[in-house]
Amino acid sequence: MSIELPESDVPPPKGADEPSSGPTRRTFIATSTAVGGVVVAGGVIGGSLLADPAAAETVRSGQVSLTVNGTRRTVTVDNRTSLLDLLREEFGLTGSKKGCNAGACGACTVLVDGRRVNSCLTLAVRLEGTEVTTIEGLADGDQLHPLQQAFIDEDAFQCGYCTPGQILSGIGCIQEGHTGSPEEIREWMSGNICRCGCYVKIVRAVEQTAGRK
């Protein structure tokens, strides 16, 4: 399966938020993805192009094996596919959010080989052999990750859209050792925007989790 959501090719989801008669946002995006996938896969992978060395020069998709939340996955992706789209549209891991899709908001933050990165700016085809951790991979059964629990205890969100990115970024911040003061946490968490303005409580959640370690 090959996926890509070229923004320029996808019409804006006008009916996305309309009542039940229209498509839901999720079904709309899934449909768009499937269509895009069929088009790309049909043109590149479906035919006999791979067998032709000259045509192989123009192959615009690639196979990649990566581990996501402990599970090894092998997938063929359109070269344009971001890690974020791969997670959400191919693997059904919709916890990581698409905010700006430009590295400016942090909603898509995940860990790649233990380091926090913006998955929207990460090309999936480059991730051969890497280990990816998303919000879905943090809990141990019913036992939440301490930072997840701290976000609940501190009431560190309102709408929740930025929360998965905040938590993954907070884990990175704690691992990197930048939790010496609320000011330091604020600076090192500045890559995650919260439109609801829950920063005070987010900082508190990170601070308390760091202190417990």
Place this chain on the structure above:
Amino acid sequence: MYPFTFTKAASTHEALNAGRRGGRYIAGGTTLVDLMRETVERPETLVDISGLPLREVTVTERGGLRIGALVRMADAAAHPKVRALYPVISEALELSASAQLRNMATIGGNIMQRTRCTYFRDVTADCNKREPGSGCAAREGHNRTHAILGTSEACVATHPSDVAVAFAALEATVHLMGPDGERRIACADFLLRPGSTPNREQAIRQGELITAVEIPALPRPLKSGYLKVRDRQSYEFALTSAAVALHVRGGVIREAKVAAGGVGTVPWKLPAVERHLIGERPSEALWTAAAEKAAEGARPLEHNRFKVELLKRTVERQLRIVGGTK
């Protein structure tokens, strides 16, 4: 985003071959992927160079520092040698972007990053840098964040890098490897002023690869630091910035390295400020008088006149922070 082919280079040789055939190198990808999505960048082939052995930070024989092109911003900033020898580099890096982006972006990619001019990033706007000959929408447009130094009729976009300002101040050298071998070029000559060809931003030839940035040895003790002024406290590009390094011995400034960011079409070295400082004793009056020379030659636009005064004050404050007030 337009389709592209993708290869991962297993060796420098392989990368250079792919580059010579027109392949575009990708390291951290934080600028390139973003601009590809905006269709500002439309490479036909991406060559992933992240596996190449260019990740070392080493002290040179003369006591300078060589930072491999693929050292990530976060790692360069945290490196003990960088922190100890050139705090100005660590500070510039840590005041850049976000922790996530610094975990991805590399030193080589940082100096190759393209302007944040909104008209450059908007493919429906006139922009000589993106589309030579189309005009410059910024000149009469929303130009509050644009350059006041080094501009031309064709382009007024700033260079967005912070660490490149520190490199400019310290007179760093860019190491390149290409089909014709290796060469070195001063930072100041590597990043090009726009002139009539703003689409040419670096003195880099087709297929050439940045392998390292080298900081020359400077007399010790050396105090240095970076100050960044911006519209929000973090995660924002500079309105103005100042990189300062001072060597003071016997109460006299023997060496001064000063450059400014956020104001120039390239990182802006300030030789007139440096000359004013060398041979003098640190004092409040000296910082003020030296900083007065920071905006020499400035040509502000309609909405960025404030940068002239802000630049002087930024330089003055950073001279005071680094040099003290005795």
